[in-house]
Amino acid sequence: MSGDLLSRCPPGGGTVGRRAAPGPAAEAAGPAGRAADPPVPILMYHAVPRSPAAATRALSVTPEAFAGQMAMVTAYGCTPLTTAQLAARWRAGRPLPARPVLITFDDGYEGVHRHALPVLAGLALTATVFVTTGWLRGPGAAGGAPDRMLGWGQVRELAAAGVEIGGHSHTHPQLDQVSPARLGVELARCRELVGAELGTPPASFAYPYGYSDRRVRQAVRAAGYAQALAVGNGPARRVQGPYALRRVTVRRSTGPEQFGRLLECRALTRAYAPDRALTRGYAMVRRARRAARGKALLSRD
Numbered sequence: 001m002s003g004d005l006l007s008r009c010p011p012g013g014g015t016v017g018r019r020a021a022p023g024p025a026a027e028a029a030g031p032a033g034r035a036a037d038p039p040v041p042i043l044m045y046h047a048v049p050r051s052p053a054a055a056t057r058a059l060s061v062t063p064e065a066f067a068g069q070m071a072m073v074t075a076y077g078c079t080p081l082t083t084a085q086l087a088a089r090w091r092a093g094r095p096l097p098a099r100p101v102l103i104t105f106d107d108g109y110e111g112v113h114r115h116a117l118p119v120l121a122g123l124a125l126t127a128t129v130f131v132t133t134g135w136l137r138g139p140g141a142a143g144g145a146p147d148r149m150l151g152w153g154q155v156r157e158l159a160a161a162g163v164e165i166g167g168h169s170h171t172h173p174q175l176d177q178v179s180p181a182r183l184g185v186e187l188a189r190c191r192e193l194v195g196a197e198l199g200t201p202p203a204s205f206a207y208p209y210g211y212s213d214r215r216v217r218q219a220v221r222a223a224g225y226a227q228a229l230a231v232g233n234g235p236a237r238r239v240q241g242p243y244a245l246r247r248v249t250v251r252r253s254t255g256p257e258q259f260g261r262l263l264e265c266r267a268l269t270r271a272y273a274p275d276r277a278l279t280r281g282y283a284m285v286r287r288a289r290r291a292a293r294g295k296a297l298l299s300r301d
Helices: 002-008 024-036 063-075 083-092 110-123 152-160 180-198 214-222 256-264 273-300
Strands: 042-045 079-081 100-107 128-131 164-167 204-206 227-232 245-249
Touching: 042 227, 063 100, 063 110, 063 256, 079 083, 083 100, 083 164, 083 204, 083 227, 083 245, 100 110, 110 152, 128 152, 128 204, 152 164, 152 180, 164 180, 180 214
Parallel strands: 042 100, 042 245, 079 100, 100 128, 128 164, 164 204, 204 227, 227 245
Antiparallel strands: none
């Protein structure tokens, strides 16, 4: 499978192993722009199952597809970083390695340990897994998970293999829609459980559904997280700030050609145009809901 992917979509559109050409965003920025703020693809995965549940199917990838995509990461000469490593380099003003990429997983599905970890370990690739602690099997379980999730023993094995474990809330709500009290509980409970099980609280966070606003970002920072990822379906850049770094969605329909464009940060606007239209529309709906709740609270006072 991986060989087929590479032959169909080699780096830069040429022979396998050739360094990919810079994408339009990098070209538009010019030499100074590339040096100051190069685009970084942050890949957002979810489930990696053989038989996904209906609720997770669209955002799942098969184990074979994942193995092929990771082979492409290696063939393109990419250097995987964890979320914390990328943020630390940007904070310190240190240069990034050649062709940096982040491999991230949301929620904490069991297939990440069963199917993704052997591939990552075999290729010496690092990653970040953002866990919804109330969905995991074991201490702190709150129910409501859409598919089979990791157990804490598997989370510890991922961490021991060099995978960064980040937070993804406790029960996966839309954080920009919950009360300040519940927001605080979602962030603190997640951080507390990861710290208790792994010995170190998580430094990185990913917003459930990608939704955040200024209030949520400030709460994430106050809770002790040093950086956080959104979605945005565009490349991450230092200028976005450590609490609003963008990611690109990898889903079941992501073919080898599109995956190659993700690695090169090329033609992403066109590829994710429908996603962005939906995001803008739903953002208006969420703002209206927040405003209505605020008026209701004022009328009760």
